[in-house]
Amino acid sequence: DIQMTQSPSSLSASVGDRITITCRASQSISTYLSWFQQKPGKAPKLLIYGASSLQSGVPSRFSGSGFGTDFTLTISSLQPEDFATYYCQQSYITPSFGQGTKLAIK
Amino acid sequence: EVQLVESGGGLVQPGRSLRLSCAASGFTFDDYAMHWVRQVPGKGLEWVSGVTYNSDSIGYAAFVEGRFTISRDNAKKVLYLQMNNLRGEDTALYYCAKDVRRLRSTVNSDLEFWGQGTLVTVSS
Numbered sequence: 001d002i003q004m005t006q007s008p009s010s011l012s013a014s015v016g017d018r019i020t021i022t023c024r025a026s027q028s029i030s031t032y033l034s035w036f037q038q039k040p041g042k043a044p045k046l047l048i049y050g051a052s053s054l055q056s057g058v059p060s061r062f063s064g065s066g067f068g069t070d071f072t073l074t075i076s077s078l079q080p081e082d083f084a085t086y087y088c089q090q091s092y093i094t095p096s097f098g099q100g101t102k103l104a105i106k
Numbered sequence: 107e108v109q110l111v112e113s114g115g116g117l118v119q120p121g122r123s124l125r126l127s128c129a130a131s132g133f134t135f136d137d138y139a140m141h142w143v144r145q146v147p148g149k150g151l152e153w154v155s156g157v158t159y160n161s162d163s164i165g166y167a168a169f170v171e172g173r174f175t176i177s178r179d180n181a182k183k184v185l186y187l188q189m190n191n192l193r194g195e196d197t198a199l200y201y202c203a204k205d206v207r208r209l210r211s212t213v214n215s216d217l218e219f220w221g222q223g224t225l226v227t228v229s230s
Contacts, residue, residue: 001168034216043220044151049206055218087151091214094165095141095153
């Protein structure tokens with residue numbers, strides 16, 4: 001199994017801030033990495049797949065990068081609707097998720 | 107509009123069985139791998155099982171230990187999860203999810219669209 005580790009586990013930021021969330025895989029996964037956003041009581045929403053491809057309809061302030069074992073999700077200018085929990089997921093082998101990063105308003 | 111509607115959850119005693127269903131609409135169901143992912147309320151996401159578009163390849167998480175069976179009926183556009191010998195730790199919200207890519211031959215998927223989930227509670 002591939003273990004996915006996100007950091008930080010929680011983060012406080014303000015509207016307009018630029019933030020980065022990191023995801024590390026226990027072995028190389030090439031670019032087989034997705035990012036999801038989940039709000040309370042809602043299903044996860046795909047933001048990024050293939051490490052850096054923006055899902056249709058997702059605002060361009062979201063971006064992803066990385067290769068191998070280290071990946072990042074960046075939100076360039078936080079909006080009020082971005083405060084949520086974010087998960088990474090590898091699809092190199094059968095899927096597995098990071099533990100999540102909760103992004104809260106400072 | 108893509109829709110995935112899960113059903114079949116509920117309260118069940120340990121050791122009993124439950125079958126979950128996921129009715130799909132708004133896309134060509136038989137072109138996409140489908141998955142089950144679960145989430146204990148307030149906790150993280152955990153992949154359970156996946157099946158390719160043509161059922162040629164199926165995968166399960168290690169914790170399933172032969173207790174769950176995933177299947178699909180492409181004519182009816184329905185995904186199933188038969189869960190046997192349920193345990194308390196199986197208590198969770200179960201989501202079905204659709205692959206982002208058509209005709210993928212493995213269950214190593216990016217999960218594009220998710221239903222709203224069905225809650226399974228295992229308790230005596």
